[in-house]
Amino acid sequence: MIDQVAPAPTLRIAGRGDGPRMLRIITEAFCARPALDPPADALGDTLADIEGYLSDQIGIIASDDAGDIGCLFLALDAQASPPTAMLSRVSVLPSQRQHGIATQLVQAAAGLAQEAGMRRLQLVARRELPSVIRWWLSHGFEIVAELDAQRVLIAVDLPASVRVPSAAAMRELGARLTKLLRPGDLIIASGELGSGKTTLAQGLGAGLRVTGPITSPTFVLSRIHPARDGGVQLVHVDAYRLGSAAELDDLDLDASLADSVTFVEWGTGLADQLASDRLEIHIDRSGDPDDETRIVRLGGIGPRWAGADLWGFVEQFDGRWEQ
Numbered sequence: 352m353i354d355q356v357a358p359a360p361t362l363r364i365a366g367r368g369d370g371p372r373m374l375r376i377i378t379e380a381f382c383a384r385p386a387l388d389p390p391a392d393a394l395g396d397t398l399a400d401i402e403g404y405l406s407d408q409i410g411i412i413a414s415d416d417a418g419d420i421g422c423l424f425l426a427l428d429a430q431a432s433p434p435t436a437m438l439s440r441v442s443v444l445p446s447q448r449q450h451g452i453a454t455q456l457v458q459a460a461a462g463l464a465q466e467a468g469m470r471r472l473q474l475v476a477r478r479e480l481p482s483v484i485r486w487w488l489s490h491g492f493e494i495v496a497e498l499d500a501q502r503v504l505i506a507v508d509l510p511a512s513v514r515v516p517s518a519a520a521m522r523e524l525g526a527r528l529t530k531l532l533r534p535g536d537l538i539i540a541s542g543e544l545g546s547g548k549t550t551l552a553q554g555l556g557a558g559l560r561v562t563g564p565i566t567s568p569t570f571v572l573s574r575i576h577p578a579r580d581g582g583v584q585l586v587h588v589d590a591y592r593l594g595s596a597a598e599l600d601d602l603d604l605d606a607s608l609a610d611s612v613t614f615v616e617w618g619t620g621l622a623d624q625l626a627s628d629r630l631e632i633h634i635d636r637s638g639d640p641d642d643e644t645r646i647v648r649l650g651g652i653g654p655r656w657a658g659a660d661l662w663g664f665v666e667q668f669d670g671r672w673e674q
């Protein structure tokens with residue numbers, strides 16, 4: 352992530368009365384950009400326009416002690432194929448840039464879009480602002496279409512999510528996931544302690560038919576599990592307890608990457624530094640302490656995963672676990 356670490360802003364969904372403050376943030380943010388010809392649509396917004404967006408889109412506002420500092424709009428289109436959410440007016444006050452506020456606004460929007468069943472998040476950007484386009488590309492978005500001389504369509508596939516009711520189901524998910532995998536694949540699994548990363552790795556090991564057992568490597572950070580029948584080996588890395596990306600470099604994973612499936616358990620963050628092609632898996636608990644269900648999100652990053660049908664993959668489960 353390119354942004355500096357700063358105290359997290361408070362994010363909230365905008366209400367009817369938030370039009371004037373959103374207009375102020377948007378106008379201030381877009382006025383601070385280089386002048387464009389034709390000017391950015393945002394600079395033509397009136398209060399009536401903003402109130403119109405608020406009536407059929409979701410507004411998100413970021414604030415800190417100093418007041419409101421950023422906002423965006425999110426429009427959901429469930430009829431599109433695939434269902435798509437459109438971002439617009441992504442605005443951060445000029446004095447508050449470089450603090451990761453836009454990142455947090457966009458992550459919140461992505462989470463809401465995903466909960467609403469959207470599979471894709473997109474926006475229109477101006478070609479004349481390469482630094483803005485680079486910002487989106489560094490956040491996992493890609494240019495997917497040239498709309499006209501000035502505008503490009505930028506999009507990201509939202510991670511596919513599946514509810515996994517038990518540890519056995521988590522192993523089944525891992526085992527079936529191996530059908531999508533090939534040598535050279537890197538999987539980064541994140542999620543808090545005990546969320547089920549190692550349990551998922553056990554399923555991968557079963558699917559690849561590697562020698563086990565796959566356990567939490569407390570003292571060993573990386574373990575190679577050769578395949579029993581000449582198949583692909585599994586390299587299981589527990590990077591959760593590593594202090595830095597430099598320590599990860601010391602494990603010299605590159606040496607085995609090409610002919611293995613490499614599964615790295617990781618705390619959230621830092622993973623972007625590892626490789627441009629990777630399958631990111633994030634595991635969350637359901638929120639109810641009496642419920643063992645985990646919510647697993649799978650997102651493919653980079654050309655290797657561009658055409659992968661991860662949504663199709665998770666749909667096969669849809670409450671139909673073998674156990």
Ligand SMILES: Nc1ncnc2c1ncn2[C@@H]1O[C@H](COP(=O)(O)OP(=O)(O)OP(=O)(O)O)[C@@H](O)[C@H]1O
Pocket residue numbers: 515516517518519521542543544545546547548549550551567591616643644645
């Ligand atoms: N739905 C579920 N999915 C995965 N594990 C579950 C589930 N329900 C219960 N469990 C239990 O939760 C625990 C998950 O532990 P696991 O070692 O897989 O987590 P982890 O994310 O690897 O933890 P760590 O961060 O310590 O490495 C296991 O004891 C598993 O049996």
Ligand SMILES: [Mg+2]
Pocket residue numbers: 548549550567589616
């Ligand atoms: Mg583990």
